[in-house]
Amino acid sequence: MITFGGVFSVLPTPFDASGDFDPGSLQRVIDLFLAGGVNGFTALGVTGEVARLTEREREAVLDTVVTHTRGRVPVVAGTTTEGLRTCIEYTKRAKAAGASAVMISPPRMPKLNSEAVARHFAEVASAVDIPIIVQDYPPISGFAMEPALLARIAREVPSARTIKLEDPPTPLKTTRILAAAEGVEVRIFGGLGGVFLLEELLAGAAGAMTGFAFPEILVEIVTLFRAGRIDEAADAFYRSVALMRFEFQDGIGMAIRKEVLRRRGALAHAGIRPPGGVLDKTTLAALDRVMSWVEATRAHGSRT
Amino acid sequence: MITFGGVFSVLPTPFDASGDFDPGSLQRVIDLFLAGGVNGFTALGVTGEVARLTEREREAVLDTVVTHTRGRVPVVAGTTTEGLRTCIEYTKRAKAAGASAVMISPPRMPKLNSEAVARHFAEVASAVDIPIIVQDYPPISGFAMEPALLARIAREVPSARTIKLEDPPTPLKTTRILAAAEGVEVRIFGGLGGVFLLEELLAGAAGAMTGFAFPEILVEIVTLFRAGRIDEAADAFYRSVALMRFEFQDGIGMAIRKEVLRRRGALAHAGIRPPGGVLDKTTLAALDRVMSWVEATRAHGSRT
Amino acid sequence: MITFGGVFSVLPTPFDASGDFDPGSLQRVIDLFLAGGVNGFTALGVTGEVARLTEREREAVLDTVVTHTRGRVPVVAGTTTEGLRTCIEYTKRAKAAGASAVMISPPRMPKLNSEAVARHFAEVASAVDIPIIVQDYPPISGFAMEPALLARIAREVPSARTIKLEDPPTPLKTTRILAAAEGVEVRIFGGLGGVFLLEELLAGAAGAMTGFAFPEILVEIVTLFRAGRIDEAADAFYRSVALMRFEFQDGIGMAIRKEVLRRRGALAHAGIRPPGGVLDKTTLAALDRVMSWVEATRAHGSRT
């Protein structure tokens, strides 16, 4: 089984000028990120605009990712749905399409409770033999999983012992989950655009799973950290977090990220599917500014 | 164009013992409800468990409804999605499948705003020529549409002048929407299981669009009301609302409704797709009790 | 120690024409409700508009209730706050003012968790020796307490074994809490305007704690039920629930309730403190109608 850790890039879903899925751009993103040294990909995540795809498009996206990646790194597929049955079906399709793992949030539902969440993960796991990454992102799922629940899932569902943690404060919650799960090996990925990556690593996280458009920076940070070169990891992080923070703005984060990937030559078009934030001139100018600064500072800052 | 009003029954999606869609049961529900005198059907609504269907299942459900109804009453299809493009696509499919209208909620999204909601309806309307029923159900959509916004949509989008109103207090909001939309003919359906039907009618609603398992009661109330026999309509309503209230319980409403339809001989199985509330013995016994009382009272209550 | 059960009326806070607290009207409400046979009072609850009172006004309200009640029935005082320290202080003041018990919700706070909630109740209990009624009303507290948490509080905090349950479906949750707390005597009051009182009693509730403006109806239902005359209790309930439902409308419930109490001669003025729903003509007319019907039906319906 895969040992999850390092940097898994959550892939965007690129669209062409008419709004259709653009596989060529996605392939270029994959190439760019592989060149940056990422350890895996996550397709069909929230920031992959999965909620705005048809099922056929979902399949086309996942096929593109699996095919173009050619097994060089594992591919995780998001299969969150509002019901157990569809979640199992999407998970089966993902496995059949070649995904190495799936990522699943609690099913969105009024009156959801801990018991039902634990059962959901257990039943998906018993129906499909594939590693499950438990996504903890309350603003989207509508349900906050307490550390005790995440630890319970890890104990009861051996295939669901990796967590993508996006319920701040993530460093503190990382510590609490690891304590609550004592005796079971849980692996935690930070998310949230990388904005707390250093502190998550200090708290015991295994890496980052996020869509930040410069994953090579995350790779550098994680690699230094794992090599025990904590000060250098921290320096690299602090020099870059101004950009991560800017990219990860509520409501327009995905639009900014795609614009960066367009500037990096990967995306032909930066559009996101409506409704969604559209970048104004001021935001674009502010993006120019922070990108230049981070680039200059990182160049200058390379330590000897 | 259809004039919307009267009683439109929101149809359940029946499943068999293995959890598969059960078209035969759905046909029996349609027959039962047509015999009860309903003026239309709504398929693929929230209580149709649409969020737990695959696209193929959505299509099968809508085909069953359209085919079995055979044009005797209009069929509305729910086509709410989180993105404009998929909403347009589902709306086109619904029209092609024979739906007379579609029902659409604001697209669920963090940071949604009034402007984006108005644009969403305008763009669906300009892409597909079909009447749109605007669903106002904040617990599911996550967005509360103020009367001014609903009136604005009605003014700007002529095909979207019917509202399924489920944001309590619905009678008061009905009054406010009608005032705000002055000069534009807006038609409002109550929902919420019928629990405020009388008061909604008194405030100017055109009828009810809900899934209450005894739509003939709703038909009786609306018919009396429209005939100007308000006291009789009120009497019929007050004698029945204990049951509507019981059926429309948060978290288990759909499970109760299906159980009632099973008892009425329409559904082969009462199950809803997990996760979801399961009825315990006490709830089942309480259901027996309220059903018997309403039946007896209605029989007894036929007035002089 | 008091055994909580029966009907505890949550008292409104009456205001005069200028918006000042009106103790005379509150005294008349107390007299009216005592004449109706209630078993206790709750002052300073959510529907007592406690969030819109100054501390001095809170004290005036509680003093009026305690003084005027003269020990004939116990008085519960709401002491919910957003912090532990103020909650303890308000609880001390309530005890000093003569309250027999306090009612406390989880402290409203982003990122609240089960652990912190359990600790909150434990610390209030250890600071003040007075029975605590745990209020479970998520729309106001912002936190849903699962049955396991309520059972844990009951086990760990002996003075906090009474629950005012307002998280629907309340009958089902009543069953679950009683099961989860097995071995500890937990007592559950229904709330929610009485709208599910019968079903809550069937599930094991000890009574109702709510502000319904005709508590004598609740008293009749609970008394019949406790006497084992379940059918009669149910009949009384079903004949009245149309009114409870109407009164308990989201957003304008308190305005309706005060209008009813004005009509009953208890309140000099029906106003609630702004901002808040104001009743329009249609709502007032609908109120006339449902009040008349319930009155007539109850008169007529008295069983032999």
Place this chain on the structure above:
Amino acid sequence: MITFGGVFSVLPTPFDASGDFDPGSLQRVIDLFLAGGVNGFTALGVTGEVARLTEREREAVLDTVVTHTRGRVPVVAGTTTEGLRTCIEYTKRAKAAGASAVMISPPRMPKLNSEAVARHFAEVASAVDIPIIVQDYPPISGFAMEPALLARIAREVPSARTIKLEDPPTPLKTTRILAAAEGVEVRIFGGLGGVFLLEELLAGAAGAMTGFAFPEILVEIVTLFRAGRIDEAADAFYRSVALMRFEFQDGIGMAIRKEVLRRRGALAHAGIRPPGGVLDKTTLAALDRVMSWVEATRAHGSRT
């Protein structure tokens, strides 16, 4: 009338070891921040733990701030409440205590709407002659004010033309509010711990109103920016934002901020009132690290 702009520090409420308000520590914070060049203070804000103070404590805090500040800079007092009447009363008290302005959020209430919010500000303004800062912080108020509503309030309520904007993406919303309010001079403060200060200034904000524990950094950024030295302002910002981001963590932000102020010698104790996040060792170590880095980088980073 005051022209609001620059850096207004939101003051913490310090407590001593027993949890009592500690005026000496508050005075030291004021001295530290005045030495840092701030343009004003805001007392009794959300991060001043105002929700956990009694009225007497509120008064003690405000008196300490006004008295110790001695008019050197204006003092804004938070007077948000859930009702109009208490808001007016608190606003009167704040004015009498010497506050130069008040800060008010929409009153928290289910079913709140734009109309009621506009009326709330208008009525406070007509009752008390004092500048009002409109706080737009949806996670606490529970209500998102759209740009059109904020512009409407500015047009209709001349004393309420300053906004503390904390609804991300704040730079984009700043642009939209200024556009919507065209013709009326609206002034916007950023908040959110300073995490988007540069971008807010680029979008037209007048400054920052936040509690960041190093306000001298904010002062430097705003001063450079206003002097047209944008690149230097940006450089100063980017070098510091790693710390702002760390301090401004959901759920534990206030605990971190107080710990920093303790380390800076201002607070005798760093405790916040329970319930609330408590800092663990990992968070404290991460704080050491980011504080050292920012200090070193800022020292080193003085440009040539």
